[in-house]
Structure formats: structure tokens, C-alpha cells
Amino acid sequence: MGLYLISIVAINYIAFYIYKQTVKDMPMAEAILKSPYSFPKVWQTVGWMGSWLLYFPGIIIILLASNEFSFKTHRQNIIDGWSRNEFVYTKLMLVVIVSIAITIITTITSVIFGLASGSDFTLDNSINISYVFIQSLSYISLALLCAVVFRRSGVALIVFVIYGLIFESILCFPVLNRYVQPQLGFFLPLETTDTLVPIPFAHKTIYKNAPDAIYLLIAALAYLLLYFYLVTKKFKTDDL
Numbered sequence: 001m002g003l004y005l006i007s008i009v010a011i012n013y014i015a016f017y018i019y020k021q022t023v024k025d026m027p028m029a030e031a032i033l034k035s036p037y038s039f040p041k042v043w044q045t046v047g048w049m050g051s052w053l054l055y056f057p058g059i060i061i062i063l064l065a066s067n068e069f070s071f072k073t074h075r076q077n078i079i080d081g082w083s084r085n086e087f088v089y090t091k092l093m094l095v096v097i098v099s100i101a102i103t104i105i106t107t108i109t110s111v112i113f114g115l116a117s118g119s120d121f122t123l124d125n126s127i128n129i130s131y132v133f134i135q136s137l138s139y140i141s142l143a144l145l146c147a148v149v150f151r152r153s154g155v156a157l158i159v160f161v162i163y164g165l166i167f168e169s170i171l172c173f174p175v176l177n178r179y180v181q182p183q184l185g186f187f188l189p190l191e192t193t194d195t196l197v198p199i200p201f202a203h204k205t206i207y208k209n210a211p212d213a214i215y216l217l218i219a220a221l222a223y224l225l226l227y228f229y230l231v232t233k234k235f236k237t238d239d240l
Helices: 002-025 029-033 042-051 055-070 073-079 084-116 127-150 153-180 189-196 213-237
Strands: none
Touching: 002 029, 002 042, 002 055, 002 084, 042 084, 042 127, 055 073, 055 084, 055 127, 055 153, 073 084, 084 127, 084 213, 127 153, 127 189, 127 213, 153 189, 189 213
């Protein structure tokens, strides 16, 4: 988990270095990229870069949760006196804590690179930090749900990664948005939060039909409540 949090800084450092070298070699690139690491754009850029790494904490949560079932430690905790609610709430709390840690690191990274770019500090556009928290919570909660439903780390990992990287990508733009309704694909579970933290340049072209942030936020919160309910319901009703 520590390596993952460090990688948020590392991936932004690489992107920042490439951006500086590109602008140095081709000054016209700055007009196209529009200073992604300057305030206030940096709040969005760092969040978007970090979103590519969100599968890693999801994988960690799956491994931790599925190991409880594989080694029967969930059963031992219940035998030792925990209620089922207490056990499952600790897992949900872990998801929240990890999401908070991701948000804090993202905030610090944004400030560092924003100042390093030579721009003046501003909180304009910092609403993207709250979207990063919702996005992190969404990805990791879905990972926990996969672990609780399938109980085997291999199956849960495959479902989580394939669904996020392949299934939603195919279902969103080529299928739902093109053949059903232009905005429908944006309301898929992970795509909802991905649209809240879009690519910092050319997003007006890629997400030109995207719904307003308030509707996406409502949908994301509804999915989170559904994840929490399903995780709690599944663990409370299944045999230990």
C-alpha cells in the first residue's frame, strides 16, 4: 500500500517531466496541453493521473478480504466474539481509510507540482479532490464486493479487472452512448466517477455529451450505497 501511495507521486513526476521536456522541444505543445500542472488545472491533472492506478488498491482489498475466507479467519473472529456486523464494518472502514489516504496524497501531490510549475496557488477547481475521494471509494468498494461475492481471490481479481478495464469501456462509448442513448454509458458504475475526473486536456471533445457533475455525483453515491448494502447483506446471510 505504501508503494502504491508513492506511485501516485511517481507517475505524476514522470508526466510532469515529459510535459516540461515536450514544451521545451516544441513550445507550441503548451497551447495544446494548456499547462496541465499549473494551478488551477493541476487539481484535475493529478487526480486523473492517479485514477489509472486505482486498480492496485482494489487488488489489495480483494487479497485481504478473500484471504479471510481462504484461511477461515472471518469465522474465527465470529467465534471469538465479534458480530457479523462488526466484522463487515471493519472491512468497509478499511475501504474508507484507504480512500482518505489516496485523497490526502493526491492533494499534497497537486500542491507540490502546482507550485513547481511556477503558478500561483489557488483553490479554484479543487472540487476535483472531492471527486478523487468518491472515485477511490467507488473502485475499492466494488473490489470489496467482488471479494465478498466470489470469496476466491483469483476469480474476484479477474472479474474486477476485466469489468473495469474492458467491459465498461466497450459498453460505455461503442454500445450505450452510440446505439442507445448518448449519455447512458456515463452512468455505469465506474464510468460515473471516471467522468467526474476526466482527462485534463481534450475532455470537452471526449466528454462532450457528459451529464452535469451533480447527476454523476448522485449516481456515484447511489452505487456506493448499493455496494455497502450488498456487502453487508451477503456476509450477514451467507454461511460462515
